[in-house]
Structure formats: C-alpha cells, structure tokens
Amino acid sequence: xxxxxxxxxxxxxxxxxxxxxxxxLLYTLFAVLSFWGIGSSSDxxxxxxxxxxxxxxxxxxxxxxxxxxxxSVAGExxxxxxxxxxxxxxxxxxVVLGKFIARAVVVTVxxxxxxxxxxxxxxxxxxxxxxxxxxAFVGVTLLYAVSYVAIAVGISAATSSRSRAMGLAxxxxxxxxxxxxxxxxxxxxxxxFVADKLGTSVSDNFKDLVWSLSPTGAxxxxxxxxxxxxxxxxxxxxxxxxYLQPEFMFVILAFWIVAPLALGYxxxxxxxxx
Amino acid sequence: MPAIETTxxxxxxxxxxxxxxxxxxxxxxxxxxxxxPNGAGKSTTINMLxxxxxxTSGSATVLGLDAQDEIGEIRERVGVLxxxxxxxxxxxxxxxxxxxxxxxxxxxxxxxxxxxxxxxxEADRKAGxxxxxxxxxxxxGMALVGDPDLIILDEPSSGLDPNGIQHMRELLREEAADGxxxxxxxxxLSEVEAVCDRVGIMSQGxxxxxxxxDNLRERSGDAGEVELTVETxxxxxxxKVMDDVSDVEVDGDEIRAYCHNGEAKMNVIRHVDxxxxxxxxxxxxxSLEELFNKYTGGGRDGLDDDARELAEEREAEAExxx
Numbered sequence: 001x002x003x004x005x006x007x008x009x010x011x012x013x014x015x016x017x018x019x020x021x022x023x024x025l026l027y028t029l030f031a032v033l034s035f036w037g038i039g040s041s042s043d044x045x046x047x048x049x050x051x052x053x054x055x056x057x058x059x060x061x062x063x064x065x066x067x068x069x070x071x072s073v074a075g076e077x078x079x080x081x082x083x084x085x086x087x088x089x090x091x092x093x094x095v096v097l098g099k100f101i102a103r104a105v106v107v108t109v110x111x112x113x114x115x116x117x118x119x120x121x122x123x124x125x126x127x128x129x130x131x132x133x134x135x136a137f138v139g140v141t142l143l144y145a146v147s148y149v150a151i152a153v154g155i156s157a158a159t160s161s162r163s164r165a166m167g168l169a170x171x172x173x174x175x176x177x178x179x180x181x182x183x184x185x186x187x188x189x190x191x192x193f194v195a196d197k198l199g200t201s202v203s204d205n206f207k208d209l210v211w212s213l214s215p216t217g218a219x220x221x222x223x224x225x226x227x228x229x230x231x232x233x234x235x236x237x238x239x240x241x242x243y244l245q246p247e248f249m250f251v252i253l254a255f256w257i258v259a260p261l262a263l264g265y266x267x268x269x270x271x272x273x274x
Numbered sequence: 275m276p277a278i279e280t281t282x283x284x285x286x287x288x289x290x291x292x293x294x295x296x297x298x299x300x301x302x303x304x305x306x307x308x309x310x311p312n313g314a315g316k317s318t319t320i321n322m323l324x325x326x327x328x329x330t331s332g333s334a335t336v337l338g339l340d341a342q343d344e345i346g347e348i349r350e351r352v353g354v355l356x357x358x359x360x361x362x363x364x365x366x367x368x369x370x371x372x373x374x375x376x377x378x379x380x381x382x383x384x385x386x387x388x389x390x391x392x393x394x395x396e397a398d399r400k401a402g403x404x405x406x407x408x409x410x411x412x413x414x415g416m417a418l419v420g421d422p423d424l425i426i427l428d429e430p431s432s433g434l435d436p437n438g439i440q441h442m443r444e445l446l447r448e449e450a451a452d453g454x455x456x457x458x459x460x461x462x463l464s465e466v467e468a469v470c471d472r473v474g475i476m477s478q479g480x481x482x483x484x485x486x487x488d489n490l491r492e493r494s495g496d497a498g499e500v501e502l503t504v505e506t507x508x509x510x511x512x513x514k515v516m517d518d519v520s521d522v523e524v525d526g527d528e529i530r531a532y533c534h535n536g537e538a539k540m541n542v543i544r545h546v547d548x549x550x551x552x553x554x555x556x557x558x559x560x561s562l563e564e565l566f567n568k569y570t571g572g573g574r575d576g577l578d579d580d581a582r583e584l585a586e587e588r589e590a591e592a593e594x595x596x
Contacts, residue, residue: 012365083356087354274326
C-alpha cells in the first residue's frame with residue numbers, strides 16, 4: 001500500500017519534470033539519427049543500426065538514468081519534502097524502493113519510445129526486421145538502464161545533499177563507464193601492469209572478466225549473441241570460462257541493481273534526516 | 275496513557291548537545307505548547323518523536339508506542355506538520371491531499387479539507403506558486419487528514435498572517451474539542467498563550483519548566499509592576515522594605531515598583547499617595563515576553579541574572595523533591 005503510494009507520488013511529480021523528459025528524449029533523437037544514417041547507406045541491415053544504438057547507448061543511457069534518479073531521495077531530503085512522505089505510514093524502505101521503481105519506469109518508457117521510433121524506421125529502411133532479436137536487444141538494454149537507475153537511487157539514498165549526489169553520480173559515470181571500459185588506462189590494464197611489475201602475469205580471461213565487471217562491460221558482452229559475427233568480430237568466443245559467458249553477464253547486471261540499492265538503503269536507514 | 279512521553283531523551287550532534295536528558299509528558303487530549311527560542315532543541319525533539327532523528331540515548335513513546343520500533347503505527351495515527359516542510363512544487367493542492375488520503379487510507383474528501391483551511395479556491399493550483407501562508411495552510415490541512423489521535427506541529431504559524439493564525443487556532447481548538455491531543459512548538463508566546471492548556475519551555479536542550487500560563491506567571495515571582503508619576507519624589511520612600519515588593523526604581527518623577535502580587539501594588543499606591551502628590555498611575559502585569567526571557571535567558575545571548583536565579587531556584591526545588 002505505502003510502496004504504491006510512494007511510486008504514485010513520484011509519478012505525479014516526475015511527469016511534470018521537464019529535465020527528466022528532455023534527457024530521456026535524447027536517446028530517441030540518437031535513435032532517429034542512427035536508423036536514418038545506417039538505413040540510408042547501402043549494404044546494411046538492422047543489426048548495424050542496433051549495434052550503433054548500443055554504442056551510443058553506453059554513453060547516453062547512463063546519463064539518462066543518472067539524471068532521472070540522482071536527486072530522487074537526496075533532493076527531497078535536502079528540501080524537506082522527505083518529511084512529508086515519512087510523516088505518513090511510509091517506511092524508509094518504501095521510499096528507496098518506491099523511488100527506484102518509479103524512476104526505473106520513467107527511464108524504461110523513454111528508452112522504449114526510442115526503440116518504437118527505431119522499429120518504425122527499421123521497417124521502412126530494411127528489407128527484413130528480425131523481431132525476436134530486436135526485442136532481446138531492447139530487453140538487455142533496459143536491464144542495463146535499470147542497473148544505472150539503481151546506482152543513481154543508491155547514491156541518492158546514501159547522500160544528504162544535492163551537490164554530493166551530483167558529484168557521486170558524475171563520478172560513478174566516469175569510473176564505471178569511461179574509465180572502466182573506454183580509456184586506454186583502465187582497471188584491466190592497471191592490474192596487468194601491476195602484475196607485470198611484480199614479476200607475475202594475469203591471464204586474458206582474467207582481464208576480460210575485470211572488463212566485464214562494470215555494467216557497461218557486462219552489457220556489451222550480454223548483447224554479443226544477438227548479433228551475427230560479421231558485426232561483433234566474433235570476440236568473446238573461444239573461451240569456456242563460465243564467468244565470460246553471456247549468461248554470467250546477467251548475474252553482473254543483477255548485482256549492479258541489488259548492491260547499490262542495498263548499500264543506499266543501509267546508509268539511509270541510519271541517517272538523521274532534516 | 276500519555277500522548278507523548280520521553281525518558282532521558284538525548285541527542286548529540288558531534289560536540290553539540292541538542293537535547294539533554296529530556297523528560298517530557300504530554301497528556302491525552304490537551305493542547306500543549308512547546309516553547310523556546312530558536313536552537314533550544316524543540317525541532318530536534320520533534321524529529322526524534324517522528325523517527326527523523328535517532329536518539330543518542332533515552333527513549334520516547336508516542337500514543338504509548340515506541341517512537342522507533344513502532345513508528346509505522348504511530349504514523350498511521352498522528353498528523354504532522356514538520357518544520358521546514360516543502361511541498362511538491364509540481365503538484366496541486368488537491369493532489370497533495372489526495373496523496374495524504376491514500377497514504378493514510380482515510381475517508382476524507384480533499385475538497386472538504388481544503389475548505390476547512392480556506393484553500394478551496396486554490397485547489398487546482400500547483401503548490402510551487404503558493405505564498406508561504408498558503409503553503410502553511412495546505413500543510414495544516416494535510417496534518418488533519420485521517421482524524422489523527424495526535425497532531426504534532428512544528429512552528430505552524432510561520433508565514434501565516436494574523437488572520438491565518440487566528441484561523442489555525444480555531445482549527446486546533448476544534449480538533450482538541452474532539453479529543454485530539456495537540457502538540458505544537460513555537461518561539462512566539464502570544465500564540466501559545468491563546469490556545470494552550472499547558473506549556474513547556476525549552477532552553478539550550480533542557481526543559482526548564484512545564485506548567486499552565488497562569489501558574490508560570492505566579493511562579494515567576496512578579497505579578498507585575500506599578501508605575502507612579504509624582505510631582506516631586508520624596509527623599510525617603512520606604513517602599514523597598516514593604517512586603518512583596520521586590521524592587522524599586524526611581525527615574526526623574528517616575529517611581530516604578532515591582533511587586534509579587536496585586537495587594538502589594540495597592541499598598542505601594544496608598545503609601546506613595548500619602549507621601550507625595552500622585553499625578554498618574556499605571557499598573558501592568560508581567561508580559562509573557564518577559565516571562566519567556568526569564569526562563570530562557572533571552573535566547574542565545576546567554577543567561578541573564580533573572581534566568582540564573584530561576585535556574586538556581588529550580589535546582590533547589592529539585593533537591594527538595596528528590
């Protein structure tokens with residue numbers, strides 16, 4: 001009952017928040033550009049367009065999710081709104097979970113809108129549309145987005161002010177996304193370097209695992225089986241290590257949903273509010 | 275069963291002792307005014323009653339329920355107007371009340387509540403555009419949803435105009451007449467005087483006194499002062515030695531005598547009348563402001579002599595009762 005009330009309140013509030021919708025529409029804009037650009041060139045099919053969506057997605061989707069949720073708890077805590085929710089029969093757990101559900105739905109809707117537009121354009125540009133693969137891709141992408149919503153809500157619940165929440169949100173985007181998976185110096189190479197200096201070495205499997213431990217790494221590996229090899233270059237194949245299989249990537253994504261929420265709630269439950 | 279009871283309730287923020295071993299009892303059905311200057315520990319106490327803050331030590335019960343372990347049930351039966359409540363800018367007044375009704379599973383009609391607090395015409399305006407007074411009215415309405423057994427209001431009158439304050443008092447009296455306990459904090463005395471059955475005064479984290487306003491006046495010693503204007507002030511007044519006169523000041527042609535009771539005031543007037551030609555007499559009661567300042571040492575500026583005296587008296591009293 002009270003969990004529903006928190007979710008409902010949040011919807012009422014967020015549906016009028018222009019910033020959240022503005023950022024949400026960003027992905028739709030890129031979807032239009034991707035499908036248009038790739039659809040217009042020769043020798044391409046829907047997989048090219050989807051792969052392009054993944055490449056853009058790992059930069060845009062964390063931003064959409066973080067912007068949509070980083071103030072969800074901390075903003076209300078700083079302004080005093082939170083005292084309203086907690087003066088009624090809502091527990092602190094209801095607040096954290098309710099915020100997570102509401103913001104996850106908002107982000108999901110904005111991503112689904114982007115893919116509905118993309119699907120329409122795909123039907124126009126490409127001779128065939130592989131619906132099951134398309135749906136699977138959207139599904140994994142949503143899971144990825146929800147993991148970042150959980151990270152943002154967790155950060156928000158753990159911090160007492162808007163500025164701190166913003167700092168941590170930006171920091172998490174940089175560390176878990178840019179640093180972990182895109183910079184030449186990243187955790188996997190740092191570990192390799194340190195191991196080398198210590199006179200030992202790490203296996204490629206281990207490096208791949210480290211790379212996969214971030215939501216973005218796990219997402220990239222999880223979508224591999226959806227694409228034909230000519231697009232992915234067949235990477236990730238050729239190893240039997242269970243922790244590099246696509247199925248294990250879902251375990252990592254699930255971890256990124258549960259752990260930030262649990263940690264955020266743990267801090268929030270013990271905090272003095274207002 | 276008391277509506278609110280705290281036992282040695284303490285809250286420390288780092289080096290600051292915000293609330294120091296507070297023992298407070300609010301009886302069922304009364305209107306209790308929780309007074310004190312800003313920073314005296316009122317809001318911290320209320321925050322602990324509502325589980326916004328966790329006590330450093332000690333305990334509190336609200337409606338007989340533990341303020342931490344049974345906070346869920348407390349929230350179902352209490353109406354709250356928290357300090358510094360911010361409304362949701364993007365929600366209308368009606369939407370705010372609908373949420374309250376749903377969260378409390380209450381039978382209230384949002385429009386009826388809005389009418390009670392005088393906001394019916396603003397029902398569909400977003401709270402973001404509300405004045406402080408309108409926000410406060412809406413917040414008061416939200417606290418009334420669900421016919422609570424206890425209403426806790428933290429500085430409810432801030433931002434209200436005199437009309438609004440009057441209206442709020444009437445609402446609180448109506449609620450109290452229904453058997454609801456009302457507990458509200460304020461740093462403005464006049465408000466408390468008009469509606470409260472009893473008041474408790476906080477100063478620097480401690481409850482310095484709990485009593486009715488009348489008893490407070492009496493206990494503070496001075497019933498007031500009498501001010502006489504005379505043609506010439508006699509050399510030897512002899513007022514200071516009279517019974518129940520605590521102090522005498524002479525300023526030009528004015529004589530001011532501080533008295534413990536009304537009888538002493540009358541004696542002063544008769545006495546001076548015999549010794550000089552009196553051209554004017556003004557007798558006043560101790561104002562509540564003075565009373566308040568006495569108990570709280572004039573706020574954060576530190577204890578003045580009166581307050582120190584009172585504190586010593588209190589300690590002596592406590593020793594006797596112990």
